[in-house]
Amino acid sequence: MYRERVKTLFLLILIMVSILLANEIWIEIPNSFFPSFGSEVEEENTEYLLADIVKPEKILYNFDTGHTVFYSDKEFGFWDIGRDVLAKTLENSQLSVGLISVEEYDDYKSKTSLDYYFPENIHIHLLGKIIEENIPSAAYEKIEYVNNVHIDLGTSPFIVLSDEKTHLKISSEDIDVRVIRNALNNIDKEDQTKFVSMKTSLNINNNEYLPINMKYNMPVVKVKKEIEVKSKNLESIVEKFFSRNPNYIRGYEEDNGAKIYFYNQQILKIHSNGLLEYHNSIAEPIENRELYKSLNTAVNFVSNHVGWPEGSFLKEIEPIEWEENKGFRFKFTYKINGGQVVIDEEKSVGLEEPIEIEVYNNDVKTYKRYVKLVENVENNEVASQESLNTRKLSVLEILMKKENSDIIREKYIEYNELDPSEIDEEELNNRILEAINNIYIGYYYIGDNSVWIYGERLQPRWVIDIDGLKLSFEINEESNKIVEDNEKVDEVIFK
Amino acid sequence: MFKRIISATIVLAIIGTTGTVSYTSSGKISSNEKIAKKINSSKIHKFYESNIEVFQPKDNLVTSHKTVLLSGKAPEESKVVVEVYSTPNLSLKNLTKNNIALNNDKALKEFYDKQQEFFLPPSTKEIEVGSFGIFVQELELKLGLNKINVYIKGSEDMGKVRFIYVNEETNAEDLINDIDRINFLKVFKKFFLESNKINEEDTENVEDKEDIENVEPEDVEPENIESIKEETKNIEEKESSIDTNQDTFQND
Numbered sequence: 001m002y003r004e005r006v007k008t009l010f011l012l013i014l015i016m017v018s019i020l021l022a023n024e025i026w027i028e029i030p031n032s033f034f035p036s037f038g039s040e041v042e043e044e045n046t047e048y049l050l051a052d053i054v055k056p057e058k059i060l061y062n063f064d065t066g067h068t069v070f071y072s073d074k075e076f077g078f079w080d081i082g083r084d085v086l087a088k089t090l091e092n093s094q095l096s097v098g099l100i101s102v103e104e105y106d107d108y109k110s111k112t113s114l115d116y117y118f119p120e121n122i123h124i125h126l127l128g129k130i131i132e133e134n135i136p137s138a139a140y141e142k143i144e145y146v147n148n149v150h151i152d153l154g155t156s157p158f159i160v161l162s163d164e165k166t167h168l169k170i171s172s173e174d175i176d177v178r179v180i181r182n183a184l185n186n187i188d189k190e191d192q193t194k195f196v197s198m199k200t201s202l203n204i205n206n207n208e209y210l211p212i213n214m215k216y217n218m219p220v221v222k223v224k225k226e227i228e229v230k231s232k233n234l235e236s237i238v239e240k241f242f243s244r245n246p247n248y249i250r251g252y253e254e255d256n257g258a259k260i261y262f263y264n265q266q267i268l269k270i271h272s273n274g275l276l277e278y279h280n281s282i283a284e285p286i287e288n289r290e291l292y293k294s295l296n297t298a299v300n301f302v303s304n305h306v307g308w309p310e311g312s313f314l315k316e317i318e319p320i321e322w323e324e325n326k327g328f329r330f331k332f333t334y335k336i337n338g339g340q341v342v343i344d345e346e347k348s349v350g351l352e353e354p355i356e357i358e359v360y361n362n363d364v365k366t367y368k369r370y371v372k373l374v375e376n377v378e379n380n381e382v383a384s385q386e387s388l389n390t391r392k393l394s395v396l397e398i399l400m401k402k403e404n405s406d407i408i409r410e411k412y413i414e415y416n417e418l419d420p421s422e423i424d425e426e427e428l429n430n431r432i433l434e435a436i437n438n439i440y441i442g443y444y445y446i447g448d449n450s451v452w453i454y455g456e457r458l459q460p461r462w463v464i465d466i467d468g469l470k471l472s473f474e475i476n477e478e479s480n481k482i483v484e485d486n487e488k489v490d491e492v493i494f495k
Numbered sequence: 496m497f498k499r500i501i502s503a504t505i506v507l508a509i510i511g512t513t514g515t516v517s518y519t520s521s522g523k524i525s526s527n528e529k530i531a532k533k534i535n536s537s538k539i540h541k542f543y544e545s546n547i548e549v550f551q552p553k554d555n556l557v558t559s560h561k562t563v564l565l566s567g568k569a570p571e572e573s574k575v576v577v578e579v580y581s582t583p584n585l586s587l588k589n590l591t592k593n594n595i596a597l598n599n600d601k602a603l604k605e606f607y608d609k610q611q612e613f614f615l616p617p618s619t620k621e622i623e624v625g626s627f628g629i630f631v632q633e634l635e636l637k638l639g640l641n642k643i644n645v646y647i648k649g650s651e652d653m654g655k656v657r658f659i660y661v662n663e664e665t666n667a668e669d670l671i672n673d674i675d676r677i678n679f680l681k682v683f684k685k686f687f688l689e690s691n692k693i694n695e696e697d698t699e700n701v702e703d704k705e706d707i708e709n710v711e712p713e714d715v716e717p718e719n720i721e722s723i724k725e726e727t728k729n730i731e732e733k734e735s736s737i738d739t740n741q742d743t744f745q746n747d
Contacts, residue, residue, distance in 0.1 A: 065560050194633075201566035202629050203550045212631045400625020402572070429627050 049299050051130045054314045055079050060115035067209055068192035072338030076183045087133040092172045097138040105167040113152045119315050121145035143168045153177050204433045214392040218339055218460035223372035225274030229257055240305055241268050275370045282363040289326040294359040298330045301364050309371050311335035315353050327360035339460050342442035391477040395462050398473045415469040438465035547647050549655040557660045566631040569624045574648040578617035581637035582610045610640040636661050
């Protein structure tokens with residue numbers, strides 16, 4: 001009898017163990033059964049990352065003899081310092097907040113100051129989350145979106161928050177900008193690329209600044225795909241998406257080398273060119289889109305699924321609708337040495353920026369990623385030798401070349417569907433100059449013919465955004481043409 | 496057998512006719528030419544070919560920086576000539592040495608007119624104005640009165656003239672901006688020591704040299720901190736008075 005009882009007990013244990021193991025394989029326990037576990041920790045993580053990802057695209061430094069722009073903030077960390085100054089200022093209970101005119105604002109730009117330009121309009125409450133400080137009602141009643149933060153560095157510093165048309169000045173006693181001033185004192189102004197105000201220097205009705213020389217160090221860089229379809233680390237990536245061993249996931253390989261995995265409603269596809277695509281279903285009809293929640297979900301998701309390349313930042317926010325649901329498409333890109341990686345639209349990767357994610361509040365519907373990482377520096381020696389012997393052009397010099405200006409005029413007419421016979425050339429020139437609303441440096445993928453010899457490379461170009469029409473021009477003089485078709489690329493590379 | 500031949504010929508015919516048809520893209524170049532022709536023929540004749548506009552520097556500018564930015568608009572593909580005239584070493588320092596107060600309008604105007612007589616032969620530069628008709632150039636000036644003459648090559652009479660007065664560099668403004676309030680004394684001591692050091696060098700030699708790289712501040716021998724404070728206040732006042740006196744430098 002004793003033996004029988006032991007046997008029964010043993011059998012029971014065996015059955016329970018087998019049920020538990022079967023659970024692991026067949027049934028997923030939904031997270032809603034354990035709501036509080038881990039979510040607090042998650043939120044802290046995302047706030048830290050959110051402030052790292054939502055940041056200015058460029059920082060304009062205005063000083064007595066001119067202006068310069070920092071495209072890379074790695075060296076001095078001006079944005080981190082600026083965030084501190086903002087937070088400490090808004091903490092103050094005695095603030096004076098008021099709208100100022102455009103003329104007064106333009107005047108401030110000629111005094112010693114820093115301007116932080118965001119690539120997208122940031123809602124004022126989101127700005128508050130990033131600087132970790134509450135925005136006083138006196139401020140958010142007057143301005144809803146911010147795309148520029150101006151910090152004056154004179155004897156009585158103040159801050160101006162602006163969007164396209166509104167400028168809100170925030171001042172209080174004793175705004176401490178010593179840290180910024182000290183950091184700026186270490187910069188040799190003569191060594192920096194010089195920018196001029198298009199409004200003051202060229203009488204063009206435009207708030208942009210034009211570089212008149214080029215002193216940035218922007219070499220051609222060798223890159224490699226972040227994700228190789230044939231490599232072994234693919235398994236670890238797949239595991240991150242499905243949180244289980246890839247051996248348990250249904251998948252197959254296509255003829256062109258792409259690998260596809262299925263699990264529940266999730267699909268993960270990795271193309272042979274390194275493009276990663278992930279699709280999932282979303283929970284229920286989502287009628288109200290919430291920006292902060294969606295952005296948090298997006299940033300968190302990307303950090304846990306492959307991660308952020310160095311220098312990543314939010315480039316664009318696009319509200320989207322799918323069936324009856326409302327959400328956002330967030331587009332991110334990353335910088336190499338201050339130059340933003342740009343995906344040429346002609347490259348039919350189907351992406352406008354390297355990382356795109358569609359989020360509906362808490363759910364991720366689509367996630368696409370096409371990232372190239374810089375290879376080891378030793379390999380870049382060959383590439384940098386090429387750029388040592390060529391002269392670097394500024395945007396002013398690029399605009400002054402007839403072949404470039406002809407292309408700009410042609411593309412502008414085409415893009416805006418104008419009738420060329422009705423336009424006076426001088427008027428067209430003025431219109432184009434007025435419409436320039438952003439100038440930055442982009443890293444472009446060099447056309448395919450050279451890949452066999454040099455490997456994959458990214459080439460720096462000046463990008464001029466003319467009211468939505470983005471045109472890029474090579475920085476190095478001897479090959480200064482718009483790269484339009486493969487023929488021209490051959491000329492360029494094999495000189 | 497016959498059926499086989501027919502079916503084979505049909506297959507061959509289908510393959511032959513559905514081959515890819517190649518064509519050249521002629522659109523881009525010719526449309527460029529078309530647009531260029533249309534624009535050229537229309538209103539460009541209206542444009543005054545010797546019209547030059549100079550936006551910077553502003554006329555009768557007083558500055559403490561020796562490099563100034565020249566910017567403006569001119570017809571596309573034209574050549575612009577820039578002549579920079581300067582005076583030999585006549586500076587405001589002489590004025591203060593002779594104890595002429597800087598807010599004496601008449602004396603200032605006399606001094607200003609006198610300087611114009613001493614213009615040295617100009618240094619000339621040619622700028623090529625590219626497309627979009629804009630030009631930007633940095634110019635090196637000397638201390639004292641400078642005159643800039645900008646015109647389109649061939650139309651010397653339709654040029655633009657700018658007068659710029661380059662003052663001595665005073666570091667007072669910078670110092671005041673950098674003042675670390677805790678180390679107030681330290682900063683003034685430094686200022687005092689620097690000005691004393693330079694006083695020791697022979698100030699007569701300075702006038703013979705053409706390029707003055709390290710410009711000394713005003714001759715000051717303050718006795719105590721209060722007089723140092725007064726001196727900086729004076730310098731501030733002088734600077735602001737120079738600004739407001741711009742109007743008196745206008746040419747008739």
